[in-house]
Amino acid sequence: MGQPVTVVEKPTPMRGVVRFETNRALTGMGHERYRGLADCTGNRPPDVIARRLFERGGVDAVHVYSNVITVDLTKGYTSEGIADIIRELHIHYVPGVLPPSDEELIGEQPGDDTAADDTAAGGAGEPATT
Numbered sequence: 001m002g003q004p005v006t007v008v009e010k011p012t013p014m015r016g017v018v019r020f021e022t023n024r025a026l027t028g029m030g031h032e033r034y035r036g037l038a039d040c041t042g043n044r045p046p047d048v049i050a051r052r053l054f055e056r057g058g059v060d061a062v063h064v065y066s067n068v069i070t071v072d073l074t075k076g077y078t079s080e081g082i083a084d085i086i087r088e089l090h091i092h093y094v095p096g097v098l099p100p101s102d103e104e105l106i107g108e109q110p111g112d113d114t115a116a117d118d119t120a121a122g123g124a125g126e127p128a129t130t
Contacts, residue, residue: 004091007083012070018079020069020086032064045089052085 006023032046033039040051046064053059058077063070071082 004087005089007086009079009083016073016075018071018073018082020071020083022067022069022086025066026069026089027064027066029066034062034064035060049086049089053082056081056085 008021010019010021012019026045026049032050034047034050034054037051037054040047040054049064049069050062053062053071058074059071060074061072069086071079073079
């Protein structure tokens with residue numbers, strides 16, 4: 001479920017810095033800068049992307065502005081696999097993982113247990129007699 005993000009990797013003139021352009025904006029007009037995993041505390045798309053990139057390893061910093069993600073790589077690391085991480089930002093269910101059922105999403109509603117017990121006891125909410 002979800003749609004993949006289209007990602008194009010672009011080189012930069014700075015060694016160890018890679019730019020990725022996407023087909024959708026990830027931020028508003030603000031710049032988002034992340035220097036480590038501790039900076040990725042939110043659940044907005046730029047926070048999630050930065051968190052996933054730091055968890056991958058080999059990333060020193062991430063900058064997100066609109067539809068451009070700039071990644072400072074750790075010396076000795078390549079950008080291999082980063083485009084895939086970005087591409088899968090909005091993919092929620094992967095092959096082999098089933099989405100939750102309606103019952104799991106809704107959960108038990110308050111009063112569900114008593115209604116079932118009342119019906120079994122004598123119907124229409126009447127208390128059981130013993």
